[in-house]
Amino acid sequence: MLRGEITRAIRSALMQELAAVGYGRLSIEAVARRAGVSKTAIYRRWSSKLELVLEIVVAAAGSKLPTLDTGTLRGDLTLLFKLVTHALGHPLASQIIPDLLAEAARNPEIDETLQVVLRAKQQEIGGSLVARAVQRGELPVGTDAGAAVDLIVGPLYWRLAIARSTPAQAYLDALVETVATGLGAAPAVPRQRDVTPPAAPA
Known part of the structure; x- marks a missing residue:
C-alpha cells in the first residue's frame, strides 16, 4: 500500500x-x-x-458542517437535524461517542480534547445558525448562543446516542417547532388550504 x-x-x-x-x-x-x-x-x-x-477523533469531529442557511430558522433547524440524525445514527458513531464520553471522565487528556472540540462545534453552530436568526428578526437580540445550542442539539443527541432510538420524521418535525418556539421564535404560520368553493346550483 x-x-x-x-x-x-x-x-x-x-x-x-x-x-x-x-x-x-x-x-x-x-x-x-x-x-x-x-x-x-x-x-x-x-x-x-x-x-x-x-x-x-478531532479530525472527525472537527469536520465542517455544510452551510446551514436556508433563509429561515425552521429551515436551518430541519437541515441541521437531518445532518445530526445521519451522523449520530451511523453504527460506528453510536458506539464510539458514548464510550469516549465515559472514558473522558477518567482520562483528563481525552476530556480536554473533547471539550475543545465541543466548544468549537458550539461556536460553529451558535455563531452562524443562531446569529442569522437574530439578524433576520426571528430570534430576540441577545439570545444566548450557548444555551440555544444546548436546546437545539440536546434532545436529538439524547434520542440517538443515549436512548439509541432512530427518530421518525414526525418527531423531527415536531422537534423543529418545539425548539424554535423555545428559543423565542414566533409560532409558525399555518399554511392556508386552497379550498375551492362549491359551484353554485344551476
Missing part, C-alpha cells in the same frame, strides 16, 4: 476497533491486524493509542 493508503487503512481500522471493543480494550496490535499493517507502521505515525485516537 502507498503511504496515504496505509494511513487511511489505519484510521478506518481504528474506528472499527474502537466501536467493537471501546477505548479501554483498544490495542495497537488489534488496529494493526485489522488494517493489515505492522505495528511499526502505526508507531511511525503515532506514539501511542491515545495520540492515535485523539487525532482521528
